[in-house]
Amino acid sequence: MSITALLTQFGDRYLAALWTTYKLTALSFILAAALGIVITVMRISPIRPLRIAADLYVQVFRNIPGAALLILLVYALPYLQVVLSYFTCVLTATTLIPAAFCSEYLMSGMNTISPGQIEAARSLGMTFLQMIKNVVLPQAVRSSVLPMTNLLVATMLTTALASQVPLSPTDLTGIVSYISTHAVGGVTAFLISAALYCATAVVIGQVGNLIDRKVRILR
Template identity: 75%
Template sequence: MGVTELLSQYGDKYIQALFTTWKLTALAFAIAFVIGVLVTVMRVSPLKPLRVVGDIYVHIFRNIPGASLLIILVYALPYLNVVWSYFTCVLIAVSLIPAAFCSEYLMAGINTIDIGQIEAARSIGMTFTQVISKVVIPQALRASVLPLTNLLVATMLTTALASQVPLNPRDLTGLVAHINTHAVGGITAFVISAALYCATAVVIGQIGNRIDRKVRILR
């Protein structure tokens, strides 16, 4: 099947699929970021139980395969009377995993901060919350722009999990599987989706580099 034939038949499906992938990526990254910050605050808090829970969260979701998590959400949770839509399940799976990595990158960012700064902040009487929100988090975020950019790309790649459940409209990977099982889309169908993924990844990378150059603190 030629490119023009494929596009005339599936062109609008590709656009829908691209937007599904983008939507999943953006939502998942936003949720992952919020959870990542919360988990990081737990991991540096003075309360031991919170630290432990934060560490356990990271160990579980950094190491669980996406397919395993998605299957549990979709097929196992209904046995506990927890039933979510396919879209919700995919969104939760592709948020929880990047959130663990987000926390790891933020912890690494926190560790680049000079301990003297924290001691200085404490010595002028700032509370833990103040030290965290005014001194630590802003600097940790600035140091984490590049890792977080890579995380955004990784989140996009993870959203290909959506192809494992019947989603309407499909994502870019699900669409290729669909076209190739229903018609003979051949290599073209694959190349179009791959190109759209790559283009998105390159654009994200460029924007990330630019932000990083602006906000990075040179030490």
């Protein structure tokens, strides 16, 4: 099947699928970043139980396979009388996992700050919050640009999980299996989806590099 024929027949669905993938990616990334920050604050807090709980969170969700988590959310949770919509299940999975990685990146970003700078901030009379604002946060954020762009790409790839549940409209991966069951020669569908994913990943990577070059901290 040629690209034109395929797009005439399934063009609208493709747009919808692309939109689903982008929407899921953006939503997941924002939620994952927010959750990742909360988890990180817990991990660096002086309160032991919070540290332990947040460490546990990270270990669980950076090690659980996406498919296993999605299956638990979709099939197991209802046994606990928690029934989520398919979309919510996918969004939950594609948020919980990247959040763990987000926290890992933030932690290593902060670890690039030499302890001496923190002592210097203290010796200048900065309070804890002033130190965080002037010294810790700006450096952690700036050294997290590249990891965060990688995370955004990884999050997008994770959203392919959406193809494993009946979603309407489905995502860029789901539409490939949809088209292959409704038409012959779906390889073209595969190629289009692959190109869209890859192009998006490359663009994200380039923008990330651009920002990183602007804000990178010389050491």
